[in-house]
Amino acid sequence: MISNSDPTDLTLSLVSPIVLPSLFKEGTPLKLGIMASGNGSNFEAIAEAIASKQLNARIQVLVYNNPGIKAAARAERWGVAAVLLNHREYKRREDLDAAIVETLRQYEVEWIVMAGWMRIVTPVLIDAFPDRIVNIHPSLLPSFKGVRAVEQALDAGVKITGCTVHLVCPEVDSGLILVQAAVPVLPDDTPETLHSRIQVQEHRILPQALAQLAVGMVRSKRD
Numbered sequence: 001m002i003s004n005s006d007p008t009d010l011t012l013s014l015v016s017p018i019v020l021p022s023l024f025k026e027g028t029p030l031k032l033g034i035m036a037s038g039n040g041s042n043f044e045a046i047a048e049a050i051a052s053k054q055l056n057a058r059i060q061v062l063v064y065n066n067p068g069i070k071a072a073a074r075a076e077r078w079g080v081a082a083v084l085l086n087h088r089e090y091k092r093r094e095d096l097d098a099a100i101v102e103t104l105r106q107y108e109v110e111w112i113v114m115a116g117w118m119r120i121v122t123p124v125l126i127d128a129f130p131d132r133i134v135n136i137h138p139s140l141l142p143s144f145k146g147v148r149a150v151e152q153a154l155d156a157g158v159k160i161t162g163c164t165v166h167l168v169c170p171e172v173d174s175g176l177i178l179v180q181a182a183v184p185v186l187p188d189d190t191p192e193t194l195h196s197r198i199q200v201q202e203h204r205i206l207p208q209a210l211a212q213l214a215v216g217m218v219r220s221k222r223d
Helices: 007-013 043-051 070-077 093-107 125-128 149-157 190-215
Strands: 030-038 057-064 082-084 111-112 133-139 160-167 177-184
Touching: 007 030, 030 043, 030 093, 030 190, 043 057, 043 070, 057 070, 057 093, 070 082, 093 125, 111 190, 133 190, 149 160, 149 190, 160 190, 177 190
Parallel strands: 030 057, 030 111, 057 082, 111 133
Antiparallel strands: 133 160, 160 177
């Protein structure tokens, strides 16, 4: 029974079900390259899922674009290589993406996870890893694409928003949807409070989506 006074209960009741007989499979782990621009809480969620054997993967490298961010400190704590590629030092987005591709190949990355990467990527990166780039976005796509998705939801007056894990394609915040979780919008929500509750669900569904990939439950449109 859902408690009307407890928004946490309501949130959990709205999470999309994940049908996985086992989140851990013996065999070759996914080789992940994670891209982050800020706090790195989704990086931490992935690292914890790997450590607890809920996800058969290995983080090869963290690529980040803002000096001194918390994500880099998290990578250091987990013993993961972290490479700074400051976007301010590149004249074009394509030049930055070329440097990212070179770095990811150096670390033998097979799958990319954009975990709070606040830069639009170009075909230079997408074509180098076709159907191998995963993004987490704080809305129930296709609603509220682009930046300030949480603010867009509040401005629109919707009663439910959430988060989406999807494959990356040239169109921003599009591509094959892997997993979604719904989060209620409460009457007194601010962008900060709503985003905080959405992040709780991001930390659940991002490792779950990667686990689906690890056990071969997701097929790209190319298959």
